Amino acid sequence: DSGVTQTPKHLITATGQRVTLRCSPRSGDLSVYWYQQSLDQGLQFLIHYYNGEERAKGNILERFSAQQFPDLHSELNLSSLELGDSALYFCASSVGSGRFSYNEQFFGPGTRLTVL
Protein backbone atom coordinates (compact mmCIF):
# COMPACT_ATOMS: atom_id res chain seq x y z
CA ASP A 1 0.00 0.00 0.00
CA SER A 2 1.58 3.26 -1.20
CA GLY A 3 -0.45 5.49 1.12
CA VAL A 4 -2.03 7.30 -1.83
CA THR A 5 -5.79 6.85 -2.09
CA GLN A 6 -8.00 7.34 -5.11
CA THR A 7 -11.76 7.29 -5.44
CA PRO A 8 -13.78 5.94 -7.05
CA LYS A 9 -12.11 2.72 -8.10
CA HIS A 10 -14.38 2.31 -11.11
CA LEU A 11 -16.50 4.79 -12.98
CA ILE A 12 -18.83 4.12 -15.88
CA THR A 13 -20.45 7.03 -17.66
CA ALA A 14 -21.75 8.15 -21.03
CA THR A 15 -20.26 10.34 -23.72
CA GLY A 16 -20.72 14.03 -23.11
CA GLN A 17 -20.84 13.67 -19.34
CA ARG A 18 -18.55 15.14 -16.71
CA VAL A 19 -16.82 13.25 -13.90
CA THR A 20 -14.55 14.08 -10.99
CA LEU A 21 -11.75 11.83 -9.80
CA ARG A 22 -10.33 12.30 -6.34
CA CYS A 23 -6.86 11.71 -4.93
CA SER A 24 -5.47 11.97 -1.42
CA PRO A 25 -1.68 12.06 -1.25
CA ARG A 26 0.51 10.35 1.31
CA SER A 27 0.69 12.12 4.62
CA GLY A 28 3.32 14.84 4.37
CA ASP A 29 3.52 14.88 0.58
CA LEU A 30 2.91 18.26 -1.00
CA SER A 31 2.98 17.29 -4.66
CA VAL A 32 0.26 15.51 -6.61
CA TYR A 33 0.67 14.30 -10.17
CA TRP A 34 -2.03 12.97 -12.49
CA TYR A 35 -1.43 10.37 -15.20
CA GLN A 36 -3.57 8.72 -17.83
CA GLN A 37 -2.87 5.12 -18.78
CA SER A 38 -4.51 3.71 -21.87
CA LEU A 39 -3.62 0.66 -23.91
CA ASP A 40 -2.33 2.54 -26.93
CA GLN A 41 -0.72 5.49 -25.17
CA GLY A 42 1.04 4.05 -22.15
CA LEU A 43 1.47 6.29 -19.10
CA GLN A 44 0.91 9.92 -20.00
CA PHE A 45 1.69 12.73 -17.61
CA LEU A 46 -1.22 15.15 -17.32
CA ILE A 47 -0.53 17.73 -14.64
CA HIS A 48 1.41 18.42 -11.45
CA TYR A 49 0.32 20.43 -8.42
CA TYR A 50 2.52 21.47 -5.56
CA ASN A 51 1.03 22.83 -2.35
CA GLY A 52 -2.07 24.06 -4.14
CA GLU A 53 -0.38 25.57 -7.18
CA GLU A 54 -0.09 24.20 -10.67
CA ARG A 55 3.58 23.46 -11.44
CA ALA A 56 3.69 21.60 -14.71
CA LYS A 57 1.37 20.57 -17.49
CA GLY A 58 1.78 17.61 -19.77
CA ASN A 59 -0.54 16.18 -22.36
CA ILE A 60 -3.72 17.40 -20.70
CA LEU A 61 -6.70 18.19 -22.88
CA GLU A 62 -8.54 21.47 -22.49
CA ARG A 63 -11.64 19.46 -21.49
CA PHE A 64 -9.71 18.27 -18.44
CA SER A 65 -8.84 20.36 -15.40
CA ALA A 66 -7.48 19.75 -11.95
CA GLN A 67 -7.01 21.46 -8.65
CA GLN A 68 -5.36 20.84 -5.33
CA PHE A 69 -7.15 21.94 -2.19
CA PRO A 70 -5.76 23.40 1.05
CA ASP A 71 -5.87 19.94 2.68
CA LEU A 72 -3.69 18.80 -0.28
CA HIS A 73 -6.17 16.39 -1.81
CA SER A 74 -6.61 16.82 -5.53
CA GLU A 75 -9.43 16.42 -8.01
CA LEU A 76 -9.24 15.78 -11.72
CA ASN A 77 -12.28 16.95 -13.64
CA LEU A 78 -13.03 15.43 -17.02
CA SER A 79 -15.79 17.00 -19.09
CA SER A 80 -17.48 16.44 -22.46
CA LEU A 81 -16.28 12.87 -22.22
CA GLU A 82 -15.48 10.93 -25.34
CA LEU A 83 -15.04 7.21 -25.92
CA GLY A 84 -11.30 7.74 -26.20
CA ASP A 85 -11.14 9.06 -22.64
CA SER A 86 -11.70 5.55 -21.34
CA ALA A 87 -8.53 4.73 -19.44
CA LEU A 88 -6.95 4.21 -16.06
CA TYR A 89 -6.24 7.46 -14.27
CA PHE A 90 -3.51 7.43 -11.65
CA CYS A 91 -2.40 10.01 -9.24
CA ALA A 92 0.97 9.96 -7.56
CA SER A 93 2.38 12.01 -4.74
CA SER A 94 5.81 13.01 -3.58
CA VAL A 95 7.37 15.11 -0.88
CA GLY A 96 8.59 17.26 -3.76
CA SER A 97 9.99 20.72 -3.72
CA GLY A 98 7.90 21.51 -6.74
CA ARG A 99 10.17 20.08 -9.37
CA PHE A 100 10.04 16.60 -10.84
CA SER A 101 13.66 15.82 -10.56
CA TYR A 102 14.84 13.60 -7.75
CA ASN A 103 11.38 13.17 -6.31
CA GLU A 104 10.27 9.61 -5.75
CA GLN A 105 6.64 9.35 -6.73
CA PHE A 106 4.21 7.00 -5.02
CA PHE A 107 1.27 5.93 -7.13
CA GLY A 108 -2.29 5.31 -6.04
CA PRO A 109 -4.32 2.28 -7.17
CA GLY A 110 -6.00 4.21 -9.98
CA THR A 111 -9.52 4.94 -11.18
CA ARG A 112 -10.75 2.97 -14.15
CA LEU A 113 -12.98 5.20 -16.29
CA THR A 114 -15.22 3.64 -18.91
CA VAL A 115 -17.07 5.94 -21.28
CA LEU A 116 -19.93 4.27 -23.14
Place this chain on the structure above:
Amino acid sequence: GENVEQHPSTLSVQEGDSAVIKCTYSDSASNYFPWYKQELGKGPQLIIDIRSNVGEKKDQRIAVTLNKTAKHFSLHITETQPEDSAVYFCAASNNDMRFGAGTRLTVKP
Protein backbone atom coordinates in the same frame (compact mmCIF):
# COMPACT_ATOMS: atom_id res chain seq x y z
CA GLY B 1 10.11 17.59 -25.04
CA GLU B 2 11.42 14.31 -23.76
CA ASN B 3 10.83 11.11 -25.69
CA VAL B 4 11.51 7.74 -24.08
CA GLU B 5 11.72 4.51 -26.04
CA GLN B 6 11.66 1.15 -24.31
CA HIS B 7 12.57 -2.31 -25.60
CA PRO B 8 11.52 -5.04 -25.75
CA SER B 9 7.76 -4.71 -25.41
CA THR B 10 7.50 -8.31 -24.19
CA LEU B 11 10.09 -10.54 -22.60
CA SER B 12 9.78 -14.14 -21.52
CA VAL B 13 12.49 -15.86 -19.47
CA GLN B 14 12.92 -19.05 -17.48
CA GLU B 15 13.02 -18.82 -13.74
CA GLY B 16 16.59 -18.21 -12.63
CA ASP B 17 17.63 -16.51 -15.86
CA SER B 18 18.45 -12.80 -16.16
CA ALA B 19 16.23 -10.20 -17.79
CA VAL B 20 17.38 -6.95 -19.37
CA ILE B 21 15.15 -4.05 -20.41
CA LYS B 22 16.58 -1.09 -22.28
CA CYS B 23 15.46 2.52 -22.64
CA THR B 24 16.70 5.50 -24.58
CA TYR B 25 15.82 9.12 -24.00
CA SER B 26 16.13 12.22 -26.12
CA ASP B 27 16.48 15.17 -23.73
CA SER B 28 20.07 15.52 -22.58
CA ALA B 29 18.83 17.67 -19.67
CA SER B 30 17.01 14.70 -18.10
CA ASN B 31 18.66 13.89 -14.82
CA TYR B 32 16.48 11.35 -13.03
CA PHE B 33 15.65 7.87 -14.29
CA PRO B 34 13.25 5.73 -12.27
CA TRP B 35 11.99 2.24 -13.03
CA TYR B 36 8.49 1.17 -12.05
CA LYS B 37 6.90 -2.26 -11.75
CA GLN B 38 3.17 -2.53 -12.35
CA GLU B 39 1.28 -5.65 -11.37
CA LEU B 40 -2.17 -6.39 -12.67
CA GLY B 41 -4.80 -4.14 -11.16
CA LYS B 42 -2.30 -2.01 -9.25
CA GLY B 43 -0.55 1.27 -9.65
CA PRO B 44 3.11 1.49 -10.69
CA GLN B 45 5.58 0.91 -7.89
CA LEU B 46 9.08 2.37 -7.88
CA ILE B 47 11.65 -0.41 -7.76
CA ILE B 48 14.90 1.45 -8.40
CA ASP B 49 16.06 4.81 -9.66
CA ILE B 50 19.28 6.42 -10.79
CA ARG B 51 20.43 9.99 -11.04
CA SER B 52 22.53 11.48 -13.77
CA ASN B 53 25.66 11.74 -11.67
CA VAL B 54 25.76 7.97 -11.16
CA GLY B 55 26.57 5.28 -13.72
CA GLU B 56 25.25 2.22 -11.95
CA LYS B 57 23.12 1.32 -8.97
CA LYS B 58 22.29 -2.06 -7.51
CA ASP B 59 19.69 -3.28 -5.06
CA GLN B 60 19.81 -7.03 -4.42
CA ARG B 61 18.74 -8.73 -7.67
CA ILE B 62 17.99 -5.48 -9.47
CA ALA B 63 20.51 -3.13 -11.08
CA VAL B 64 20.26 -0.12 -13.32
CA THR B 65 22.97 1.32 -15.57
CA LEU B 66 23.06 4.73 -17.17
CA ASN B 67 25.08 5.89 -20.16
CA LYS B 68 24.60 9.64 -20.39
CA THR B 69 26.68 10.01 -23.52
CA ALA B 70 24.58 7.53 -25.42
CA LYS B 71 21.40 8.60 -23.60
CA HIS B 72 20.37 5.14 -22.65
CA PHE B 73 19.73 3.26 -19.43
CA SER B 74 18.94 -0.35 -18.65
CA LEU B 75 17.29 -2.47 -16.00
CA HIS B 76 18.89 -5.79 -15.11
CA ILE B 77 17.09 -8.42 -13.06
CA THR B 78 19.13 -11.46 -12.07
CA GLU B 79 17.89 -14.83 -10.78
CA THR B 80 14.37 -14.05 -11.93
CA GLN B 81 11.43 -15.47 -10.01
CA PRO B 82 7.79 -15.95 -11.07
CA GLU B 83 6.78 -13.04 -8.83
CA ASP B 84 8.93 -10.76 -11.01
CA SER B 85 6.31 -11.20 -13.73
CA ALA B 86 4.76 -7.76 -14.33
CA VAL B 87 4.91 -4.76 -16.64
CA TYR B 88 8.02 -2.63 -16.16
CA PHE B 89 8.21 1.04 -17.11
CA CYS B 90 11.26 3.22 -17.43
CA ALA B 91 10.98 6.98 -17.17
CA ALA B 92 13.17 10.01 -17.69
CA SER B 93 12.66 13.30 -15.94
CA ASN B 94 13.83 16.86 -16.14
CA ASN B 95 10.78 18.96 -15.43
CA ASP B 96 8.32 16.47 -16.89
CA MET B 97 8.28 12.75 -16.23
CA ARG B 98 8.06 10.83 -19.50
CA PHE B 99 7.48 7.09 -19.46
CA GLY B 100 8.47 4.36 -21.84
CA ALA B 101 5.72 2.22 -23.34
CA GLY B 102 6.40 -0.64 -20.94
CA THR B 103 7.79 -4.17 -21.06
CA ARG B 104 5.66 -7.15 -20.11
CA LEU B 105 7.99 -9.58 -18.37
CA THR B 106 6.91 -13.18 -17.93
CA VAL B 107 9.02 -15.51 -15.79
CA LYS B 108 8.20 -19.15 -16.45
CA PRO B 109 8.63 -21.55 -13.53
